[in-house]
Amino acid sequence: MLWSASGVKGCSIDASDGSIGTVSDLLFDDQAWSLRWIVVSMGLLSGCRVLMPPSAVVSVDSVGRSLAADVTREQVEDSAELDVDAPVSRRHERCRSGHGWKPYRPHGRPDESDPHLRSISEVTGYYVHARDGYIGHIEDFVVDTDAWAVRYLVVDTVNWWPGKQALVSPAAFTEVSWTAKTVDANLTRDQIQGAPEYYPGKLIDRVYEALYHDYYGYPYYWK
Numbered sequence: 001m002l003w004s005a006s007g008v009k010g011c012s013i014d015a016s017d018g019s020i021g022t023v024s025d026l027l028f029d030d031q032a033w034s035l036r037w038i039v040v041s042m043g044l045l046s047g048c049r050v051l052m053p054p055s056a057v058v059s060v061d062s063v064g065r066s067l068a069a070d071v072t073r074e075q076v077e078d079s080a081e082l083d084v085d086a087p088v089s090r091r092h093e094r095c096r097s098g099h100g101w102k103p104y105r106p107h108g109r110p111d112e113s114d115p116h117l118r119s120i121s122e123v124t125g126y127y128v129h130a131r132d133g134y135i136g137h138i139e140d141f142v143v144d145t146d147a148w149a150v151r152y153l154v155v156d157t158v159n160w161w162p163g164k165q166a167l168v169s170p171a172a173f174t175e176v177s178w179t180a181k182t183v184d185a186n187l188t189r190d191q192i193q194g195a196p197e198y199y200p201g202k203l204i205d206r207v208y209e210a211l212y213h214d215y216y217g218y219p220y221y222w223k
Contacts, residue, residue: 002151002204003062005120005141012066013040020076024049026120028150033170035148036117040076050079054148127182128155130189135160138183142204167198171218
């Protein structure tokens with residue numbers, strides 16, 4: 001199912017033995033565009049934020065805005081608290097590994113930080129540059145809750161194409177700059193204007209996606 005990241009954030013999370021909190025953020029890899037961690041706000045339970053892998057989610061209820069997870073409250077409570085003041089890196093993945101989700105470590109680099117692990121909350125608002133100029137800022141993300149991947153970014157083009165928002169596929173991005181807070185897309189403004197129009201709030205179905213991918217010449221990710 002395709003769902004906006006802003007819709008996922010704030011959803012309640014139900015463990016096998018009760019509620020554990022709400023989704024406060026999502027962490028993704030800006031090279032693979034996969035969602036690696038769900039940031040769980042424990043709320044009144046402990047007042048802290050911890051990490052849970054998307055693989056723990058067994059069902060998604062977009063109407064009731066809830067996620068059911070195949071974990072216990074104790075498993076989540078025992079995860080190390082997220083350092084919200086640290087840069088987005090593999091330091092965020094230092095949760096305890098005794099409950100079946102081990103922090104990913106590339107071979108030979110066990111202690112190095114990862115500049116490609118990003119927070120959706122942080123990247124929302126970044127400026128987006130096409131090949132021939134600025135096109136707007138990131139307003140939202142569209143995530144696939146079956147594969148837990150970022151499928152599109154919603155770009156608000158208010159200063160260039162007033163009253164419009166555009167979908168940009170991660171396939172178009174060539175660089176994400178953490179320091180400059182910018183994203184570069186290998187597209188022109190005319191290409192983006194000529195793409196199938198995106199209507200905020202309207203369901204993105206396979207018909208629209210096929211038109212979108214055919215327009216840009218992208219392979220279908222669902223095949």
